[in-house]
Amino acid sequence: MRKVFAMLFLAIIGFYLFNTFALIPFGKNKMNADVAASYLNSGVQKTGAVNIVTSIVVNYRGFDTLGEVTVLFLAATGMGALLFRKKPMQRSRQNASVIVKTGARILFPLIIILGVYVFVHGHLTPGGGFQGGAIIASGFLLMFMSYRTYKVNHKVLSLFETFAGTSFVLLGLFGLIWGTSFLANILPFGEANTLFSAGIIPLIYIAVGIKVGSELTAVLDTMLKTVK
């Protein structure tokens, strides 16, 4: 009975989805002289970043990104509140095999370096703060998985997080003081396609990367702590 209703519902949704998107051709140029075309035409001159996606995420829609980071922070806080226990459960002492442990120990610094590379070069190559932060968190995850007693200091993590979040907001406020608007690009752009270019974009992406990395690590640690 339930399945029949579900199928009927899906048929209706599918019909209208198909009817709507049959009108939108695949692979055709749908940009007119509007937002996207203007980002592409004047993005490099106005923001200094050669990666247009980065310049949209960090500069044109920078305030949106601040809200996104806040949502991530709220989710991490909510998880910490829901899974809070006075006494953390004792995890079993059984470690992974020697091969896994040695491999994890060798790979861990390399993964961290890759993550830092990805978010420092966010304005030049694909990648940025969110990707780099996720890569750093997966490096910590490797350590959690192979060393059952591996611990991270939550005080240090929240210190990093606070520092990164505050510097994001401060950079925005500097734009309000010395520039025209919140998150205005006040630093010189430099030469495009070099590491020191694009004004405040790399600085903001470094802040976002540190924040996302420490937040996701804290999320994983909170969840793992409650597992036997």
Next chain:
Amino acid sequence: MIYYIGAFSLILIGIYAVLVKRNLIKIVIGLSLVDAGVHLLLIAIGYIKDKTAPIFSNPSLSAGDMVDPVPQALVLTAIVIGVAVTALALTIVIRLYDHHKTLNINKIRELKW
């Protein structure tokens, strides 16, 4: 065109899982499938044939050679929010299991009072 079909299938399969399945973790998997389908749909709409990624890595590239960057920025945001939502939903599922000792939503409904 085939990507539209893939995106529609993901969305419909996800909604089916949410509607029919009774296991809470299966429902969260369904929600993340709907999420993935919407991401694929947005990126497929922004794609333009024979154009390249919106990065001016080479001086010979001009603005006319690039795909639409706006859906990509949108989806970048959506993926990160999606993982936060999934993690929070699973946390609530874990708390429900601690309380009711079952993941079946029908049984949880019976245990309500």
Next chain:
Amino acid sequence: MILTILEIILVVVLIGAALLAVWYRDLVAAVIASSVVSLMLSIIFYILQAPDVALTEAAIGVGLTTIIFMIAIRKTKRFEE
């Protein structure tokens, strides 16, 4: 031509993995199937000229989401009744 065949294979694997993710009774297998969906999506995003999104999906969708699901299953029950 080769790219077209590759695209069709990718989309077919994508849909098949999504169906398996819903069909499996074993939740661990279902989560692995949904991480295959994310992996295929990541390759498709690369083909659709969105390398930023492909990198995000690979790092977050394939890596972190799977692990969060695994921890949740470890804390609850593995089999769907």
